[in-house]
Amino acid sequence: MSRSRKGSKKASRKSQASSKPSANRKPVALTAEQVSSAIDPIELPDAELEHLAAAMSQRHANVMRVRRDRAPTFRLQPSSSGSDSRTDVPWYPLAVSIPDGFHASRSIDFAAGEFYLQDAGSLLALAAAEAHTGSLAGQLVCDLCAAPGGKATGLLEAIGDDGFLLANEPIRSRIAPLAYNLSRTGSDRYAISCEDPDALAEKLPGVFDTILIDAPCSGQALLSRGRQSKGAVNESMVATNAARQQRILAAAHLLLRPGGTIVYSTCTFAVAENEDQVDWMTRELGMQPSPVAALCDYQSSLTECGYRVWPHRDGCAGAFAARVKKPGDVDASEDSVEFVEDPWLLRRGVLQSEQPLDPACDEVLQSVLGAFPENSTDKDSGLLRQRDWIAEAFCKGAPEWVKQAWTIGPEVAYRTGQTWKPSHACALRHVDDEFAKGAGRIDLDDAQAATYLSGGTIPTDRRGWQIVQHLGRPLGWVKADGRIGKNHLPTHARMQVSPTNG
Numbered sequence: 001m002s003r004s005r006k007g008s009k010k011a012s013r014k015s016q017a018s019s020k021p022s023a024n025r026k027p028v029a030l031t032a033e034q035v036s037s038a039i040d041p042i043e044l045p046d047a048e049l050e051h052l053a054a055a056m057s058q059r060h061a062n063v064m065r066v067r068r069d070r071a072p073t074f075r076l077q078p079s080s081s082g083s084d085s086r087t088d089v090p091w092y093p094l095a096v097s098i099p100d101g102f103h104a105s106r107s108i109d110f111a112a113g114e115f116y117l118q119d120a121g122s123l124l125a126l127a128a129a130e131a132h133t134g135s136l137a138g139q140l141v142c143d144l145c146a147a148p149g150g151k152a153t154g155l156l157e158a159i160g161d162d163g164f165l166l167a168n169e170p171i172r173s174r175i176a177p178l179a180y181n182l183s184r185t186g187s188d189r190y191a192i193s194c195e196d197p198d199a200l201a202e203k204l205p206g207v208f209d210t211i212l213i214d215a216p217c218s219g220q221a222l223l224s225r226g227r228q229s230k231g232a233v234n235e236s237m238v239a240t241n242a243a244r245q246q247r248i249l250a251a252a253h254l255l256l257r258p259g260g261t262i263v264y265s266t267c268t269f270a271v272a273e274n275e276d277q278v279d280w281m282t283r284e285l286g287m288q289p290s291p292v293a294a295l296c297d298y299q300s301s302l303t304e305c306g307y308r309v310w311p312h313r314d315g316c317a318g319a320f321a322a323r324v325k326k327p328g329d330v331d332a333s334e335d336s337v338e339f340v341e342d343p344w345l346l347r348r349g350v351l352q353s354e355q356p357l358d359p360a361c362d363e364v365l366q367s368v369l370g371a372f373p374e375n376s377t378d379k380d381s382g383l384l385r386q387r388d389w390i391a392e393a394f395c396k397g398a399p400e401w402v403k404q405a406w407t408i409g410p411e412v413a414y415r416t417g418q419t420w421k422p423s424h425a426c427a428l429r430h431v432d433d434e435f436a437k438g439a440g441r442i443d444l445d446d447a448q449a450a451t452y453l454s455g456g457t458i459p460t461d462r463r464g465w466q467i468v469q470h471l472g473r474p475l476g477w478v479k480a481d482g483r484i485g486k487n488h489l490p491t492h493a494r495m496q497v498s499p500t501n502g
C-alpha cells in the first residue's frame with residue numbers, strides 16, 4: 001500500500017472522531033470580566049455577561065445538517081427514532097437536532113451520508129451564503145480555508161449539478177479528511193487544492209462567483225469543547241490571527257470576480273477578528289456590505305452585514321458570519337470561463353505525468369465505470385490522472401482552470417500491492433448516464449447493512465465488484481465470488497451501528 005493511502009486513512013479516522021463531541025476534553029471556563037474584555041467594544045449587561053461566560057464553558061450538542069438533495073424526503077431510518085424532521089436551527093432550515101436516544105454517528109443514515117454532524121453555530125456561515133436557498137446553484141465557488149469540510153460539503157450540495165467547488169486547504173495533513181467528507185456528498189463537482197491563498201490568487205485571479213473564508217481564528221467558541229486554551233482571549237493571539245485573516249481576505253478579493261460575493265466567518269468572539277475585518281474589507285478593498293435579510297434577528301450591533309450567534313442565546317458554541325460584495329457586474333465576465341465538455345476526457349486520458357494509464361487500473365475502471373468507446377483518443381488533455389497509485393476523474397463540465405490548481409480530485413481507483421481496486425468515493429458518487437454503469441448493485445436490509453458497516457461479509461450469488469446499498473443509498477464496495485461479497489469498506493468508514501437506533 002502506498003504511503004499516501006496510509007496517511008489518508010489516519011487522517012480520515014481523525015475527521016470522523018472530530019465530528020463527535022470530544023468527551024475526553026475538559027471545557028475551559030472564563031470569568032465574566034475576561035469575556036467582557038474579549039468582546040469589547042460590544043457591551044452586554046452584567047447579568048448577561050455572567051450567562052455568556054457560563055454558556056461558553058458548556059458543551060452544546062451537534063445538530064444534523066441534512067443533505068440538501070435528500071432534505072425533502074428526510075426521515076430517520078428506522079422510523080422508530082421518533083424524529084419528525086422539523087427545523088431546529090432557526091437560521092438554517094436544513095438542520096435538525098438529534099432526537100434523544102438516537103446515536104447519530106452510529107446510524108446507517110450517517111453512513112449513507114444522509115446528514116453531516118456539526119455545531120449549529122457553524123451553520124451561520126452557510127446561512128450567510130444562502131446555501132439552503134438554491135441561490136448558489138450553478139456557481140463557481142471557492143472555500144478558501146476548507147478542512148475538514150463541514151461547510152465545504154454544504155457548499156458542494158448547494159451548487160448542484162452545474163456549479164463547481166474548489167475546496168482549498170493549505171495544510172496538507174488536513175486534506176485527507178476534507179477529501180473523505182466531500183466524497184460523502186456523492187457529488188463529483190469539486191477539486192481540492194493545497195495552496196497558500198496568495199499563490200492561489202496568482203493562478204486563478206477573478207474566477208469565483210462566491211468565496212467562503214471560514215478563517216483560522218483564535219477559536220474562542222471552542223473553549224466549551226476543550227479545543228482551545230485560555231490563551232484564545234489574549235490580545236496578542238487575537239492580533240496575530242487578525243493579521244493573518246487580513247492577508248487571506250486580500251487574496252480572496254483577488255480570486256473574486258466583479259460582482260462576486262465573499263462570506264467571511266469565524267468561531268471566535270473578538271471584534272478585531274470579526275466586525276473589524278468587515279470594516280477593513282469595505283475601507284481598504286472597496287467591498288460593499290451585502291446584508292442577508294433572513295439573518296436580521298442575529299445582526300451585529302457593529303456592522304450592517306455581520307451576524308452573530310451566541311452560546312447563551314442561541315444554544316450553540318457561537319459564531320460570526322458576514323457577507324460583502326465586490327463592485328461590478330457578475331454577468332460581465334461569465335463568458336470567460338471555459339468548461340471541459342467531453343465526458344470521455346474524464347474517463348480516459350492521462351495525467352499530468354504524461355505516463356499512460358496502468359492497464360490494470362484501466363481494467364478496474366472499465367469494470368466499475370462501464371465500457372469506454374473504442375475510439376476514445378483524447379488522452380492527453382484528460383482530467384483523469386494517476387497520482388501516487390490513486391486515479392481521479394472529474395465530472396463533465398469541470399472548468400478548464402482546474403488543471404492549474406488541482407491537488408486532489410474525486411477519487412475513482414487506487415492500487416494496493418499490484419492490485420487496482422475501485423475507491424470508496426467512487427461507490428458513493430451519484431450515478432449518472434455514464435458513471436458506475438459497470439458495477440452491479442446489491443440491496444441490503446437493516447441487519448445486513450449493520451453487518452456490512454462493521455466489516456462483515458454479505459451473502460450473494462453475484463461475482464465481481466458490487467456496490468452495496470441500503471434503501472437505494474450506496475454504502476461501499478464488496479468483491480463477490482458467487483457465494484459471498486468480501487467487505488471493501490475502508491477501516492475509517494466502518495462503525496458499529498447502535499442497537500438502540502432501531
Ligand SMILES: C[S@@+](CC[C@H](N)C(=O)[O-])C[C@H]1O[C@@H](n2cnc3c(N)ncnc32)[C@H](O)[C@@H]1O
Nearest residue numbers: 144145146147148149150151171197214215216
Ligand atoms: C476554521 S478552520 C475551517 C473549518 C472548515 N471551514 C469547516 O467548516 O470544516 C480554518 C482552516 O483554515 C486553515 N488555514 C490555516 N492557515 C491558513 C491560511 N493562511 N490560509 C487559508 N487557510 C488557512 C486551517 O488549516 C483550517 O483548516
